[in-house]
Amino acid sequence: MSLMHPPFRLLSAALGASSLALGVAGAFGQSEIYKIVDPVTGAVEYTNQPKKGAVRMSSGDTLSEIPIGNKPGKSKDSKAATARGTNTSASGNASAGTAVASVDAGTQKTRDGTRRQVLSDELASEEKLLSDARASYNNGHPTPLADEGVGSPRYVDRVKQLEKTLRLHERNVASLKQELANLKS
Secondary structure, eight states: OOOSOHHHHHHHHHHHHHHHHHHHHHHHHSOOOEEEEOTTTOOEEEESSOOTTOEEOOTTOOGGGSOSSOOOOOOHHHHHHHHHTOOOSSSSOGGGSOOOOOOOHHHHHHHHHHHHHHHHHHHHHHHHHHHHHHHHHGGGOOOOOTTOOTTSHHHHHHHHHHHHHHHHHHHHHHHHHHHHHHSOO
């Protein structure tokens, strides 16, 4: 028979149960970490679920030792360039984690031209939508529909929606014009 006062008995039991739960959780908290390298892209994934092709990390590895980001794998192009004796990365070491972000001038010019054309097409589309929205909005006095009165709640809600749509298209046109202005000539 325990000599503890009943509330202390409950507290003691609760503390004992929570200590046991923490001990069990701590044992399971040491889950395995697996490293998966995509053979095509070279992307590295870390997970706590074993998957096909995954390599279990050693128990001595800590999260601070797991690299952040992906290191580019050697692609066929980089292997061919290495065989030719040309350099494929800025530092000369493809495994150093630095990827080359440059392309030849002709390719970049083609990409810029394509981007300019896409932005121009999108701008023309947005300007048409803006024109239509302005016509529908009619300076805040759109023509009421058959089931609306000028002061009815439906009419007021529709006017608010038309104004929101108009402002949206104005912002889109302004953003597209800015993007086009930011492109190199």
